[in-house]
Amino acid sequence: MKRLPGWADYILIPLLNLSLALGVAALVVLAIGENPLDALRVMIEGAFLYEGAFGYTLYYTTSFIFTGLAVAVAFHARLFNIGGEGQAYLGGLGGLLVCLAFDGWMPSAILIPLAIAGAAAMGAAWAIIPGWLQAHRGSHIVITTIMFNFIGAGLMVALLAGALMRSGQSNPESREIADAARLPAIHDIANALGFDMASTPLNLAFPLALLACVGVWVLIWRTRWGYALRAMGESGSAAVYAGIPVKRMIVTAMAISGALAGLMAINTLLGAQGKVVLNFPSGFGFTGIAVALMGRSHPVGILLAAFLFGALFQGGTELDFEFQTITREMVLVIQGLIILFSGALSLMFVPWVARRIGRA
Amino acid sequence: MSHTPSRPGPAPGPVGSSYATPAIRLTGITKRFGPVIANDAVDLEIAPGTIHGIIGENGAGKSTLVSILYGFYTADSGAIEIEGRPAPILTSADAIAHGIGMVHQHFMLVPTFTVLENIMLGAEGGAMLRGGAAATRAELLRLERDYALEIDPDAVIEELPVGLQQRVEILKALRRGARILILDEPTGVLTPAETDRFFDILRGLREQGVTIVLITHKLREIMEVTDTVSVMRRGRMIGHRTTSETTREELADMMVGRAVSLQVERIATQPGAVAMAVQGLTWHDEGGVARLSDISLDLRAGDILGLAGVSGNGQSELLDLLSGIAPVQEGRLVIGERIVDRSAAMDPAEMRRAGIAHIPEDRHRRALVLPFEARENAVLGYHDGPQTGSGRLLDPTAMQAHCETLMARFDVRPPAPRLPAIGFSGGNQQKLVLAREIETEPRIMLIGQPTRGVDIGGIAFIHAEIMARKAAGCAILLVSVELDEILALADRIAVMNAGRIIGEIPRGEADVTRLGLMMAGVEAAA
Numbered sequence: 001m002k003r004l005p006g007w008a009d010y011i012l013i014p015l016l017n018l019s020l021a022l023g024v025a026a027l028v029v030l031a032i033g034e035n036p037l038d039a040l041r042v043m044i045e046g047a048f049l050y051e052g053a054f055g056y057t058l059y060y061t062t063s064f065i066f067t068g069l070a071v072a073v074a075f076h077a078r079l080f081n082i083g084g085e086g087q088a089y090l091g092g093l094g095g096l097l098v099c100l101a102f103d104g105w106m107p108s109a110i111l112i113p114l115a116i117a118g119a120a121a122m123g124a125a126w127a128i129i130p131g132w133l134q135a136h137r138g139s140h141i142v143i144t145t146i147m148f149n150f151i152g153a154g155l156m157v158a159l160l161a162g163a164l165m166r167s168g169q170s171n172p173e174s175r176e177i178a179d180a181a182r183l184p185a186i187h188d189i190a191n192a193l194g195f196d197m198a199s200t201p202l203n204l205a206f207p208l209a210l211l212a213c214v215g216v217w218v219l220i221w222r223t224r225w226g227y228a229l230r231a232m233g234e235s236g237s238a239a240v241y242a243g244i245p246v247k248r249m250i251v252t253a254m255a256i257s258g259a260l261a262g263l264m265a266i267n268t269l270l271g272a273q274g275k276v277v278l279n280f281p282s283g284f285g286f287t288g289i290a291v292a293l294m295g296r297s298h299p300v301g302i303l304l305a306a307f308l309f310g311a312l313f314q315g316g317t318e319l320d321f322e323f324q325t326i327t328r329e330m331v332l333v334i335q336g337l338i339i340l341f342s343g344a345l346s347l348m349f350v351p352w353v354a355r356r357i358g359r360a
Numbered sequence: 361m362s363h364t365p366s367r368p369g370p371a372p373g374p375v376g377s378s379y380a381t382p383a384i385r386l387t388g389i390t391k392r393f394g395p396v397i398a399n400d401a402v403d404l405e406i407a408p409g410t411i412h413g414i415i416g417e418n419g420a421g422k423s424t425l426v427s428i429l430y431g432f433y434t435a436d437s438g439a440i441e442i443e444g445r446p447a448p449i450l451t452s453a454d455a456i457a458h459g460i461g462m463v464h465q466h467f468m469l470v471p472t473f474t475v476l477e478n479i480m481l482g483a484e485g486g487a488m489l490r491g492g493a494a495a496t497r498a499e500l501l502r503l504e505r506d507y508a509l510e511i512d513p514d515a516v517i518e519e520l521p522v523g524l525q526q527r528v529e530i531l532k533a534l535r536r537g538a539r540i541l542i543l544d545e546p547t548g549v550l551t552p553a554e555t556d557r558f559f560d561i562l563r564g565l566r567e568q569g570v571t572i573v574l575i576t577h578k579l580r581e582i583m584e585v586t587d588t589v590s591v592m593r594r595g596r597m598i599g600h601r602t603t604s605e606t607t608r609e610e611l612a613d614m615m616v617g618r619a620v621s622l623q624v625e626r627i628a629t630q631p632g633a634v635a636m637a638v639q640g641l642t643w644h645d646e647g648g649v650a651r652l653s654d655i656s657l658d659l660r661a662g663d664i665l666g667l668a669g670v671s672g673n674g675q676s677e678l679l680d681l682l683s684g685i686a687p688v689q690e691g692r693l694v695i696g697e698r699i700v701d702r703s704a705a706m707d708p709a710e711m712r713r714a715g716i717a718h719i720p721e722d723r724h725r726r727a728l729v730l731p732f733e734a735r736e737n738a739v740l741g742y743h744d745g746p747q748t749g750s751g752r753l754l755d756p757t758a759m760q761a762h763c764e765t766l767m768a769r770f771d772v773r774p775p776a777p778r779l780p781a782i783g784f785s786g787g788n789q790q791k792l793v794l795a796r797e798i799e800t801e802p803r804i805m806l807i808g809q810p811t812r813g814v815d816i817g818g819i820a821f822i823h824a825e826i827m828a829r830k831a832a833g834c835a836i837l838l839v840s841v842e843l844d845e846i847l848a849l850a851d852r853i854a855v856m857n858a859g860r861i862i863g864e865i866p867r868g869e870a871d872v873t874r875l876g877l878m879m880a881g882v883e884a885a886a
Contacts, residue, residue: 222753227736227743234729240685241718241726242741243709 008353010301014294014342016349018308021341025334032325039319039326046318047311053318055187055200060284061310062202062267065209067288068306069216070123070261072297074141076220077253078233083130083145084261085285086152087123091262092276093156094122095269096164096174103178111181116208116266123262124255126152131254135247141254153279160278173277183270201272209267212260213299219256229253261285290339293346305342312338381444383408383540383571384429389438391424398424399435400595406588408443411562411572413582413603416592417615417787417815422575425592426542429573430462431455442540461533462542467525471518475511476500479532496535503534508564522670523554527561540571547581548841551670552876559585577815579608591615615816624823624848627831631851632661635804635835636682636716640691643677651677652859655691659804659835664826666850666867667839668875674859675839676721679808682837683718684711695804712741717797721808721839727793728781735763735777738796766795771821787818794822798829805829808839823849843872857881 004013026036047057067084074081081087098118102111130144161172183204190197220226232239232249239246268280291309295301316331341348384406391399399421406412414422427433429440431452440447442458449455455462469478476496485492500513509527517525526546533541543562547555562572562585574586582589583603591598591614598614636659643652652674659665669675680686682693684706692701695714700706706714720726728737739747739759747762749755763777770791772784781789790810797805810826811819826849830836840846846853847870854864855878862878 218753224743224748224754227739227748227754231729231732231740231743234731235725237722237725238727238729238740241683241708241720242743243684243707243712245707245709 017342021338043315047315052198052200055202057310057314059202060313062206062209063284064306066264068291068302071292074257084288086149087258087261088264088281088285090126091119091123092265095119099177099181103181119262120259124259127254127258131251135250203271205267217299294342385441410587413586413589420592421595459539461538463529465545476513542573629662631663637694642690664836666846666853669856684708715803717802719807730782735759738763770795786813
């Protein structure tokens with residue numbers, strides 16, 4: 001395929017995809033008898049303007065950044081990690097186990113980093129198995145990571161309804177972790193500093209996600225490991241020629257990918273919710289695939305795409321409140337369209353744009 | 361159709377046209393790819409029933425030109441006339457309808473199908489095969505008779521020698537009614553004997569009135585078989601000649617725009633100690649087929665061992681084993697003190713650390729990561745070394761400087777370290793690879809097809825660099841399908857056929873005929 005100039009690849013194509021998705025979504029809204037412009041206004045207000053709306057948007061953005069980065073790291077080695085959902089879920093287990101074991105006595109300064117490491121380690125462990133199977137047994141990573149989502153979900157149901165279930169409760173969820181393990185909320189910090197800010201679930205996981213973006217950029221483009229990873233992704237045979245240990249690279253790439261997905265759990269467990277509830281990744285792991293595709297596997301693109309999806313998620317919730325006819329499922333349809341056009345069909349416009357540019 | 365043109369054939373172009381209508385007339389063909397002008401107002405006229413050669417360096421635009429003629433690309437401007445009628449060729453189907461057939465460098469045959477099935481492909485004639493098969497068989501018999509192209513219609517393609525597979529390609533084109541046949545670098549895969557037979561076929565087709573367009577970069581073939589020749593350089597048509605009235609030297613000058621010597625200056629050295637000994641290597645592929653049988657060779661310091669042979673006779677597998685890409689199964693390698701065998705493997709990284717540089721045959725798949733910038737490719741395989749800087753992170757400044765040094769020393773053009781490798785011409789890609797591998801001053805060099813797809817200017821440069829490494833005491837294994845290259849560079853010549861070394865002879869005793877026999881599998885006469 002022909003290469004496009006950077007501005008077309010990173011800006012024009014995503015905008016075209018997004019416009020098309022919104023255009024089709026507008027038709028859907030029209031079809032159920034509502035005014036698409038009204039719907040758009042509600043979504044924008046709901047995502048940015050209502051009190052606390054922006055905090056919610058950034059809270060969701062945080063989760064999308066982690067799962068998007070996870071998919072991107074693996075994708076640089078041309079490994080399609082579909083297992084972000086399960087890896088995030090298991091990441092929650094890793095963080096939770098650290099908290100359950102130590103939150104009685106350990107100070108925050110040690111407990112929080114340890115819980116973060118626990119989440120990352122467990123997410124990594126859940127991705128290493130498919131990685132190893134791909135490297136050494138040739139089991140296709142797409143199939144195995146999908147399967148591991150189901151295995152992970154089953155395991156978590158068993159634990160949350162069994163050994164980890166809060167005593168004296170009938171909800172399948174863990175007990176709340178101690179305050180010492182909680183990441184401070186941004187609105188608490190702002191209020192302490194004298195700024196007035198509405199209460200939102202946005203917490204310190206957000207700056208950590210921004211740090212992760214920088215970290216992934218350095219990892220991919222400034223380390224020897226990242227060089228080897230990209231070489232392997234672009235040309236497996238050249239990587240073998242260069243003496244890059246391809247099998248080991250597959251396993252480590254999946255480990256890092258899984259660790260990033262696992263970190264999504266700190267946004268909920270250590271941040272907003274303070275506990276692990278049933279099915280808490282609620283599709284964010286899957287949406288990470290669309291985030292990575294739309295962001296072209298680059299941290300800056302992922303940041304922007306994650307923000308877009310965060311706004312959509314929050315704005316969509318508002319849509320659900322405002323319109324009787326637009327249900328939660330309807331919002332899912334709109335999000336689905338955006339994922340379809342910017343994820344699965346993300347390259348649809350490339351030949352068309354290449355021709356236009358080529359002719360100019 | 362028994363029209364036989366007088367030889368030498370009439371010159372194309374405006375000079376002395378002695379025929380009524382040309383088979384092909386291209387006027388002002390221009391084709392751009394972004395900023396690159398692949399064809400710049402190219403004019404070409406080819407007389408019917410002649411063999412017309414188009415010669416030029418890589419990237420000169422000859423493949424683009426015939427691709428336009430065959431409908432793979434559409435010209436930005438210019439006109440095509442076939443047999444005197446304007447022919448707007450937009451697709452390959454248009455080209456076929458105008459009686460144009462093309463034989464590609466890489467055959468487009470289904471290996472597990474028979475000759476008949478391959479020739480039927482795309483012209484099956486109805487839902488049931490029976491009728492079409494019978495018609496094709498009859499047609500094939502007629503073609504065999506008319507053109508003296510004998511072939512067993514029921515032979516399976518993959519069991520045929522390459523020369524016969526090529527014949528099937530030609531028959532396929534003729535079956536579709538081709539009166540104009542385009543052949544793109546057709547002899548690259550043939551032995552010298554097969555090439556001779558192939559040229560006889562071309563002459564036979566000409567007798568039958570077929571017009572043949574032969575794309576090649578080999579001057580010898582132009583001189584041997586064509587009636588007329590056109591030379592292209594950098595997208596432009598430089599000139600047309602009647603073959604019998606020109607010389608190799610004139611054509612070479614026209615191709616490169618300056619006089620070049622086709623001979624490399626040899627440097628005499630005294631061969632030193634054995635740097636790598638290959639002892640009894642036998643290797644089976646995943647399907648259990650023996651690709652190498654009992655290979656033994658010595659690589660000596662200050663000595664070039666040339667390994668000749670038609671491609672696909674085990675040279676690639678041998679290079680993979682010697683460079684550590686594939687593990688040794690039977691036999692062993694002795695590299696200084698180290699022994700590499702089934703139980704003690706060395707991977708490519710270790711081989712590199714042991715002072716073994718490898719210039720792979722497949723530049724695009726192995727030697728380079730095409731989407732990577734030149735400065736990233738300049739450290740491929742050495743990314744853990746000082747080439748990427750001394751810190752924990754990659755140092756882009758160091759990589760840039762390293763790449764600039766290599767580009768200056770090896771005259772890589774354009775000297776743009778941030779340009780992706782895919783943006784360089786074949787010759788400049790190869791210079792970059794060579795620069796990367798030579799710069800570490802290796803003790804042993806494994807070199808595969810160093811000048812494949814490289815223009816004449818580049819070939820001279822690369823040959824001189826290889827010779828200079830030999831003079832510096834490097835032990836060199838040179839694998840090439842170009843006998844001229846082997847004869848120009850090697851001190852000793854080994855010939856491979858069907859995974860075996862047929863023989864090894866000193867350069868002084870080698871000539872094209874003897875090597876050609878050995879390449880065909882005839883043991884060297886002592």
